[in-house]
Amino acid sequence: MPDAKQPRGEFSLIAQYFSTLDKSSDVVLGNGDDGAVLQLKTGEELVVSVDSMLEDVHFPRNSPPADVAYRAVAAAASDLAAMGARPLAMTLALSIPHADDAWLSDIRSGLSDAVSDFDLPLVGGDLTRGALSLSVQVMGAVPSGQAIRRDGARPGDLIYVSGSLGDSAAGLALIEGRLTGDVQAADALRARFWRPFPALDLGVSxxxxxxxxxxxxxGLLADLGHIAEASKVCVYVDSALIPLSQALKSVVSTEQALSWALGGGEDYRLCFTLPESVPPPEGSIRIGCVESGSGVRCDAAGEIDGYRHF
Structure with missing residues (x-):
């Protein structure tokens, strides 16, 4: 992040870079007061989630600020997709070492793209001085009783994902210089890391x-473990059914591609279970089934594990 030219106040920075991204028919009162006011439709319930991203933990130092901002919002919005919620609004707690106009302008650009792409107006937040981090809280709405939960999977259900897996892990490896590949494939994989697109419409459907x-x-296996635990079932994943993109297969071995697909994480695809009698949505890929028992079974799991903070 570039050095600041001169110190300025928190509120002037907020007014300059973040104050006009709050427009939506669901927003009664946006930025500028002690709190935002949102309106729910009759018979709706509120869904709330928050995600934090820290420099050198979730993204490399000196990453493109517009992409960092977009990715932070996409990661948080993906939780709304998993709950079947329509987006309402978001707030952002941004910590920065110092204020730099060019850097903040790029952050705003990424936020503006995310506001438009995900229909998530930015209605408030906080700006502080400190190590670079972004915490995005998202709010969504679902008809009463229709939120999709983790605890409903039953033996006999089939397991699906909304798209290819492992691309984000490969993209990060390319960004960090741990991997090389042809230009077209490398660009596609880096884009999957920087600009994931949560399956919001699919979640609602x-x-x-x-x-x-x-x-x-x-990571797929780690996340399916949460479903298995909450639903008190066993989930079985068939590695031969895991969708791998052509870009990923062109830069690493099939073994490495599968390892990243099962444990790499941060793909922000939707993984869901359906009764066998329910036709899957177009474009979804079946990867396994739900069984009686507990835990996760996969023929290719080996030592694969998901991301752990501690």
């Missing part, structure tokens, strides 16, 4: 159909 859902953030 799965209300009253999916018995459980989760977004793939910590």
């Amino acid at each position: 799965l209300r009253r159909q999916a018995t459980s859902a989760i977004d793939v953030s910590d």
Whole structure:
């Protein structure tokens, strides 16, 4: 992050870079007061989630600020997709070492793209001085009783994912210089890391159909473990069914691609279970089934584990 030219106050920075991203029919009162005011439709419930991203933990130092901002919002919005919630609004707690106009302008650009792409107006937050981090709280709405939870999977259900897996882990390896590949494939994989696109429309369409859902953030097997635990079932994953992109297969071995697909995380795809009688949404890929028992079974799991903070 570039050095600041001169010190300025928190509120002037907020007014300059973050004050006009709060427009939506669901927003009664946006930025500028002690709190935002949102309106729910009759018969709706509120869904709330928060995600934090820290420099050198979730993204490398000196990363492109617009991409950092977009990725932070996408990661948080992916939780709304997993719950089947329509987006309402978000808040951002941003900590920065110092204020730099060019850097903040790029952050605003990434936020503006995310506001538009995910229909998530920025209605408030906080700006502080400190180590670079972004904490995004997202709010969504679901009809009463229709939130998709983790505890509804039943033996006999089939397991699906919304797209290819492992691309984000490969993208990070390319960004950090641990991997090389042809230009077209490398660009596609880096884009999957920097600009994931949460399956918000798919999540809404799965209300009253999916018995459980989760977004793939910590790694497919780790995230399915949460469904298995909450639903008190065993989930079986067939490695031969795992979708791998052509870009990923062109830069690493099949073994490495599968390892990243099962444990790499941060793909922000939707993983969900459906009764066998329910036709899957177009574009979804079946990867396994739900069985009686507990835990996660996968023929290729080996030592694969998901992301752990501690």
